[in-house]
Amino acid sequence: MSTSTNPVIEIGLYDADTDTLIQVLQPGMAIDASILSTSNLTISARVISGSALDGQVESIVLSLNDDQSRTENIEPYSLFGDRSGNFTGGSLPTGVNTMELALYSQDNANGQLLDTITLDFTISQPPFLNVIAASKDDLPPLPDG
Numbered sequence: 793m794s795t796s797t798n799p800v801i802e803i804g805l806y807d808a809d810t811d812t813l814i815q816v817l818q819p820g821m822a823i824d825a826s827i828l829s830t831s832n833l834t835i836s837a838r839v840i841s842g843s844a845l846d847g848q849v850e851s852i853v854l855s856l857n858d859d860q861s862r863t864e865n866i867e868p869y870s871l872f873g874d875r876s877g878n879f880t881g882g883s884l885p886t887g888v889n890t891m892e893l894a895l896y897s898q899d900n901a902n903g904q905l906l907d908t909i910t911l912d913f914t915i916s917q918p919p920f921l922n923v924i925a926a927s928k929d930d931l932p933p934l935p936d937g
Contacts, residue, residue: 800843801893801909808832808872808881817891822914825886832881836870837893845895845906853894853901857885865899886915 803817809830815823817835835856839849852869855861860882862871871891872882891911897903 800840800845800849800907801837801895802840803835803837803891803893803909803911805884806834806836806870806879808834808879811877811879817911817913819911820913822916825915825917830881831883833884834870834872834874834879834881835884835891836868836874836879838867838869839895848897848906849895850903851896851899851901853892853896855892855894857890863901869893884915886917888912888914 805814805817805823806812807814807828807830809832814828814833815821835854837852837854839846851863851865853861853863854869854871856871860871862873864870864873868874868877868879870879872880874880889912891913893909893911894901895906895908897906
């Protein structure tokens, strides 16, 4: 959670193929993987205009599950980077994920640490039917067609 009392950052899940927002991430949110049109995703953050830190943030360190980390100096601040707003994508693991953001007053995570934000969210696997049969004779007949 942010150390600020009012939100200063909007964190979104993006389709990196089309650079479109899929969902604004909220603490504890569950995302059904079956609704995602791609596995080429990214998480991106932007400073909310008019927020307490608007105009003060110069870099953000984004970290996912302590496995993937990136320092970004220009909006959009995205986990896998971008080229002039064209997102580079990657894979996000299913299960519970923790996104941590550290906001700094200077480029390259220098200067004053302005805020830290931690956001937990879950990407769930689509349900599947698991059929266990001792032999082929135990399987139900398949419908015609």
